[in-house]
Amino acid sequence: MRNLKFKELVEGIKRGNKFILGKAVTLIENETEEGWELLKYLYESRNKIFVLGITGPLGVGKSTFINRVIKSLSEEFGKTALFLCDPTSPISGGAFLGDRLRIKNAGENIFIRSMATRGFLGGISPTLPFILDLISSSPFRFIIVETAGVGQGEIGISNFSHLTIVMLSPGLGDEIQLLKGGLMEISDVIVITKGDYKEAESFFRGVKSGVSLYFKKKIPVHLVSSFDGKGITEVVKSVIDRKREIENGNEYEKLERRRRLETFKYLVRERIIKNFVEGFEKNRELEDIKGGRVNIYRRIEEILKNWM
Amino acid sequence: MKRIRVLIAKPGLDGHDRGAKVISRALMDAGYEVIYTGIRRTPEEIVNMAIEEDVNALGLSCLSGAHLELFTRVAELLKKKGREDILLFGGGTIPKEDIPKLLKVGFKKIFPPDSSVKETVDFLNEKFKIQRVG
Numbered sequence A: 001m002r003n004l005k006f007k008e009l010v011e012g013i014k015r016g017n018k019f020i021l022g023k024a025v026t027l028i029e030n031e032t033e034e035g036w037e038l039l040k041y042l043y044e045s046r047n048k049i050f051v052l053g054i055t056g057p058l059g060v061g062k063s064t065f066i067n068r069v070i071k072s073l074s075e076e077f078g079k080t081a082l083f084l085c086d087p088t089s090p091i092s093g094g095a096f097l098g099d100r101l102r103i104k105n106a107g108e109n110i111f112i113r114s115m116a117t118r119g120f121l122g123g124i125s126p127t128l129p130f131i132l133d134l135i136s137s138s139p140f141r142f143i144i145v146e147t148a149g150v151g152q153g154e155i156g157i158s159n160f161s162h163l164t165i166v167m168l169s170p171g172l173g174d175e176i177q178l179l180k181g182g183l184m185e186i187s188d189v190i191v192i193t194k195g196d197y198k199e200a201e202s203f204f205r206g207v208k209s210g211v212s213l214y215f216k217k218k219i220p221v222h223l224v225s226s227f228d229g230k231g232i233t234e235v236v237k238s239v240i241d242r243k244r245e246i247e248n249g250n251e252y253e254k255l256e257r258r259r260r261l262e263t264f265k266y267l268v269r270e271r272i273i274k275n276f277v278e279g280f281e282k283n284r285e286l287e288d289i290k291g292g293r294v295n296i297y298r299r300i301e302e303i304l305k306n307w308m
Numbered sequence B: 001m002k003r004i005r006v007l008i009a010k011p012g013l014d015g016h017d018r019g020a021k022v023i024s025r026a027l028m029d030a031g032y033e034v035i036y037t038g039i040r041r042t043p044e045e046i047v048n049m050a051i052e053e054d055v056n057a058l059g060l061s062c063l064s065g066a067h068l069e070l071f072t073r074v075a076e077l078l079k080k081k082g083r084e085d086i087l088l089f090g091g092g093t094i095p096k097e098d099i100p101k102l103l104k105v106g107f108k109k110i111f112p113p114d115s116s117v118k119e120t121v122d123f124l125n126e127k128f129k130i131q132r133v134g
Helices: A006-015 A018-029 A033-045 A062-077 A128-135 A200-214 A232-248 A251-282 A285-290 A296-307 B018-029 B043-052 B067-080 B096-104 B117-133
Strands: A050-055 A080-086 A095-097 A110-116 A142-146 A163-168 A189-192 A221-223 B005-009 B033-036 B057-062 B087-092 B109-111
Touching: A006 A018, A006 A033, A018 A033, A018 A110, A018 A128, A018 B043, A033 A128, A050 A062, A050 A232, A062 A080, A062 A142, A062 A232, A080 A095, A080 A128, A095 A110, A095 B018, A110 B043, A128 A142, A128 A251, A163 A232, A189 A200, A189 A232, A200 A221, A221 A232, A232 A251, A251 A285, B005 B018, B005 B043, B018 B033, B018 B057, B018 B087, B018 B117, B043 B057, B043 B067, B057 B067, B057 B117, B067 B087, B067 B096, B087 B117, B096 B109, B109 B117
Parallel strands: A050 A142, A050 A163, A080 A110, A080 A142, A095 B033, A163 A189, A189 A221, B005 B033, B005 B057, B057 B087, B087 B109
Antiparallel strands: none
């Protein structure tokens, strides 16, 4: 298989050719020169996208839930790209990407890609922000991002999504958890899964009352069972309504401003800081730093002075 | 940084997935990014996944005896869609006399029931190290 020419990549992305999209995502994920060239070129012709983030602890049922809602959402909002994140092993650097196995009968209007977090701790891959920019040049402009299973503090997705669903499962604590900062604060919609379990109903009532007592904004709380489909239609309606609310007011632009800034910060880290550290590695300075022979505070000051 | 991505797939109606999962985990432990399709996928679905995920290798697992038909179909479809560059391998309850037939249609290695997990990992390590050097 010969290498695709730049023009072929650009045209294929714009037409939504999955073969080419697959290749393009790889170029960016692997931080290749060609990937950066693509992003630079396509940024000028990007289109409006809407990103739905779906997050929650491991095992709560995010992928199973997505399988239940993706067709309805795709019918409502158009061609959909689904990015499924799973953690990279801190031991081996490899990953087991086991989310897409839950998605059945996706069809041609849905583009699905599994992504490893590659050492990044926010629940998403560090190149995901750039892939969002890339995909905005394609016809797949409704985007769902499922994070890796997250804990209370991993709110990385909230910098890039326009609407965030936080998923919970019965049995994971009581209403005191709702008072805490982090994960619970970034949600637009709370979805409690495993509605067919016996404790589900009382947990659901507890969360609803917690939201109405402690939350500034009274967000919708839903109880679903991905197993029998109960509650799914109501969640889809909540998402449709909330998306409309976000897009009709000035919230969308506020969210886009945040997404642009955060994307820029990630870009600084991926392109500038990484290059920087690699440069240090090349001229053996990292060895001296590790050996304690460099005054790192003075060195940084020198570097900044030269750079500015 | 480039990682090697491998799709481990279960074509057909075979529900015996322990082998596929054991291999997947061993490959993860060896540094690969492994995407697992889950059971009951058609050859068409599997090839579409390989293309979306832009994998470097595709391993098929079959313990139902339908390997000749299913594996061949996957190899044909990969070629038809322009991705015969993806390294194809397979394993399961595959009799030794079927192996040459599968190698002929594009599989680079078949792991019959007496294979060890280490053999699969070593095979991929050898294939990709060579490619990186070249």
